[in-house]
Amino acid sequence: MSKLAAAGPNADQIEFWNGEGGEKFVRYQNALDLMLKPFGDEAIRRAGVKSGEAVLDIGCGCGDTSIDLAMAVGVTGEVVGVDISEPMLARAEYMAAQSELTNVFFEQADVEAGPMHADSFDLAFSRFGVMFFRHPVTAFSNVHTALRKGGRLAFACWQALPRNQWVSIQMQAVLPLVPPPPPMGPEDPGPFSFADQERVRGILSAAGFTDIAVEPFDTEVVLGGMQVLDDAVDFSMELGPAASLLKDAPSDVRDQARATVRAALESHQTKRGVMLAAGAWIVTATKK
Template identity: 45%
Template sequence: MDNTVNADMVEFWNGVGGQKWLRFQDNMKESLKPFGHMAMDAASISTGEQVIDVGCGCGDTTFEIARRVGPGGQVLGVDISKSLLAEATGRATSAGQETVTFENADAQTHPFSPNAFDVVFSQFGVMFFGHPAGAFKNLRSALKSGGRVAFATWQPAKNNEWITLSLDVVAKHLPLPAPSGPEEPGPLSFGDTERVKKILTKAGFSDIGMEGVSTSFIAGPNLDYAVEFLTQLGPAGRAITNSEANEETKSRIAGDMRDALGAYETDRGVEIGSAIWVVTARN
């Protein structure tokens, strides 16, 4: 795998990022499933198709796509994280999945088979590209004529209460890092619609669509889990980790986070407002 293009992301997802994701994998699978399914539906993935799953992680989306394409289709899941792919590969082997292949690769530069795939899909994976226009140009080369791309990505932080609430809590105890620039890879880098359209147009795509969806994000099945999740992952978790806060400060943050989340506890878990874009385009 060529690690030079996205070295920081490769290091993060093969280190602390991958470790934390595995820790919360079971909840993340259920919390993110509705968003991924929206993008799959928008792509109209059907039986017999060949699909690339970009940033496939532990394979949850890959296996769902495999179910949709059936025994006559094939799904290639790619990810830069070896630890997440090890989990995905183990699950595929245990389930006897024959229509799924996983590869440790950076989708920005990986030499995909040209003109071989019907769909490029991603659930919150493409925002981490270091050079997004080049990455999508590379992915477009793998698509057949008329092939589709569909992905889910977060809207700006201001539209995602699960982000603003958790950062507001952290800000009471720690100085927050400066927000990432609009060109920097990260979970919110595809929040601006004009930027996304410009990237896809530059890569050669047409018929670009962006549907905004506002719904709830389940941060955990209960308060204790949600507090741990939001203080470990996401923008708030990253701020805490990067600050190297001591245990006393972390404990105070956790207490305040629990108080802030109390009003969001429901029978389904801790549900907080969120907003995504479902993006589609055609080769």
């Protein structure tokens, strides 16, 4: 049971990430970390992390990037990972204990709910943890407050769905079989809510950031980090927008969907696994 009440503007996100969403992320943690690593590595590279720095990892989830950042800042620096998800933070604590790092800490907090640790961080970082705010300007204003003067912001977020075949390929396979998803506004919280780079610039600028840069990072990912086709199909049936569409589908429709998803993925199977295109933005900005 989460200590963070599912209340306020992010109530549905708090519920999701403390329930089904968080549990699935924990279950598939190794696979997801493998798949998302190139994006985190690129954002860390562009953040220019230095030894001794204090870093805030926003929406740190199961802590993979918090641990990478803690290694990058060394024993004279420290990393605080914040997230709304209790199950994911429990996993992060476990991973940090395994790594025997003493400079990484985790807190359960809604970044949108209030300023955290004013003037405390040199860098605010995130790997795909910033697209779920109901009021992103409020959330980024809180991040801005948490940074010291001259502090930097660096995060990875997804480009539009058509640039992310690792999600769209299953959607195309499943959509003919299920009722259409509820209409979603381009600014509604969700994985693709920062697809429009002008929107991202507007949010950061309104939150007080300057020197805003939004640069594409396009690569191929191993779907779900899985080498075996059927494992990648299982992953697709469990996580992501196509899995959501199938949530309440009867078993015969799920069986049919599984077959169409498998057929769609098969031609992308390589020795490394199912390789699909993925496009992110790497966003950087400064607090003057």
